[in-house]
Amino acid sequence: MTLSKLTTWNPIEARDMIRNNNWVKPTSGMANGYIQANLAVLPKEMAFEFLLFCQRNPKPCPIIDVTEPGSRIPSLSAPLADLSTDIPKYRVYRHGQLVEEKTDVSDLWDENMVGFLIGCSFTFEDALLQNGIPIRHIEENCNVPMYKTNIPCVNAGRFEGPMVVSMRPMPEKDVIRAVQVTSRFPSVHGAPVHIGDPKSIGIQNINNPDFGDSVTIKEGEVPVFWACGVTPQAIAMHVKPEIMITHAPGHMFITDLKNEDFSVI
Amino acid sequence: MTLSKLTTWNPIEARDMIRNNNWVKPTSGMANGYIQANLAVLPKEMAFEFLLFCQRNPKPCPIIDVTEPGSRIPSLSAPLADLSTDIPKYRVYRHGQLVEEKTDVSDLWDENMVGFLIGCSFTFEDALLQNGIPIRHIEENCNVPMYKTNIPCVNAGRFEGPMVVSMRPMPEKDVIRAVQVTSRFPSVHGAPVHIGDPKSIGIQNINNPDFGDSVTIKEGEVPVFWACGVTPQAIAMHVKPEIMITHAPGHMFITDLKNEDFSVI
Structure with a gap:
């Protein structure tokens, strides 16, 4: 397979390349049209x-799939895949500290582990692009800017903390369509959580994101904020689990699901 | 408070009546415009x-709220309520057998119990009515007809079985609008799961429902089927948990949430 076919690979071909360590790079652009997901693996407890x-927090934490305890198979989203090998690069955290990056975590995935696949914004970005709404961080070839906010998530047991949001600036004329387009995808972040003044949600400096890269906001453009899939990982990290495995940033899991599978209308 | 005020009570007044055993009847029509929910209480295990x-089965099992283990407070949907007293009548099952009906289950709700509130069809029925689509079982003053189908739910551990659906007949001209109206509410059953021939989903005799009552299907009307909130209870029962508590049929929990809180657009 050649690089030029990258976008046209189907998910099985793409995961095969990844499993055999022939692809140890970010997955952006691979298997176009198929949903990519964030991974978080936690002890059953x-x-x-x-x-x-x-x-309780479906906007920042849209669940795509959850494995049975001990199973590595995401049976709803990619029944032929193995979550312990089919991601190009993993991160292993112990007590909240990054201790290792690996290309295979099958040795760590014992009968006690549960894998969670969480939606990412690639799905609705594709829908925005198809509706003629340009996306600045794609134009500037960098990562989307992400910010901690003062919007509290709803607690569940030990898990608590603020929502992380991503930001995409756009001309005023595109804002209404952006709300409509992303409202169709409530299970992958859905409608924006805020439009306008960053200070209203506790962001002091829009040019200094907490994660990702700063992007240009042009004269007359409005910043539009969506709940971000980094939220659940950031919050789980805060709880300092004995062990937690995630994908390395940008090295996502490619599912068999298509973007339109997640549209409600 | 008089009966004539029934529909205009707010949820706190209604639950207060219920908690003090001044209302031990079905909740239909109480606190109009507020979401009513099914209850299932299961051991933490x-x-x-x-x-x-x-x-994994959001259409038949739309979760409205889940309590922390041991807590009786549905903190998202009615933070001032107590789920062990604020339902007019409960059913207690042991090993899958109904053993008791009570108006208060606080003695059974130990630190091991987790309460699940699951959406019911009252929400989208209200939206159908407001869009001029009549509902036969309301016209005929009986319960909605419900059927076991051959549509499998997605398994999760011990929980498995077929989807239960409810049926509402309507003239062909109303079908498209019914799909649109209910699609707005993906978190309370959402769009229909089937329109047309009952046999396509394994229903042999439309006049003989498995639960609820039979309703008239007039000449030229089409049966429209929605995933039904009876599904998760029926499936949990099948697993025969040591103890399981539910609401008695029709005796629902009244939340502080309004129907429009569950509309995505």
């Missing part, structure tokens, strides 16, 4: 609380 | 699996 946290 | 089952 925390699974109910974490799932409850996601249930 | 089963909570992750049951929540996962609901997560």
Whole structure:
């Protein structure tokens, strides 16, 4: 397979490349049209609380799939995949500290582990682009800017903390369409959580994001904020679980699901 | 308070009547415009699996709220309520067998119990009515007809079984609007799961529902089927938990949430 086919690979081909360590790079642009997901793997002892946290905070924590305890198979989203090998790069955290990056975590995935796949914004970004709404961080070839806010998530047991949001600036004329387009995808972040003054949600300096990169906001453009899938990982980290495994940033899991599977209308 | 005020009570007044055993009757029509929910209470040991089952089957099992283990407070949907007293009548099942009906289950709700509130069809029925689509079982003053289908739910651990659906017949001209109206409410059953021939989803005799009452289907009318909130209770019962508490049919929990809180657009 050649690089030029990157976008046209199907998910099985893409995961095969990844599993055999022939692709140890970010997954952006791979298997176009298929949903990519964030991974968080936690001990079973925390699974109910974490799932409850996601249930209570569906905008920042849209669950795509959850494995049975001990299973590595995301049976709803990619029944032929193995979550312990099919991501290009993993991060292993112990007690909240990053201790290791690996390309295979099958040795750590014992009968006690539960894998959570959480939606990412690629899905609605594709829908925005198809509706003629340009996306600045794609134009500037960098990561989306993300910010901690003063919007509290709803607690669940030990899991608590503020919502992280991503920001996309756009001309005023595009804002209404952006709300409509992303409202169609309530299970992958959905409608924006805020439009306008960053200070209203506790962001002091829009040019200094907490995660990702700063992007240009042009004269007359409005910043539009969506709940971000970084939220659940950031909050789980705060709880300092004995062990937690995540994907490395940008190295996502490619599911068999298509973007339109997540549209309600 | 007089009966004539029934529909205009706010949820706090209604639950106060119920808690003091001044209302031990079905809740239909009470506190109009506020969401009523099904209750299922299960031991903590089963909570992750049951929540996962609901997560994997959002159409029949739309979660409104879940309590922390041991807590009786539905903190998202009615933070001043007590789920062990604020329902007019409960049913207690042991190993899948109905053993008791009570008006208060506070003695059974130990630190091990987790309460699940699950959406019911009252929400989208109200939206249908407001869009001029008549509802036959309301016209005929009986319960909605419900059927076991051959549509499998997605398994989660021990929880497995077929989807239960409710049926509302309507003239062909109303079908498209009914799809649009209910699609706005993905978190309370959402769009229909089937329109047309009952046999396509394994229903042999439309005049012989498995639950509820039979309703008239007039010449030229089309049966429209929605996923039904009876599904998760029926499936949990099948697992025969040591103890399970539910509301008695029609005796629902009245939340502080309004129907429009559950509309995505």
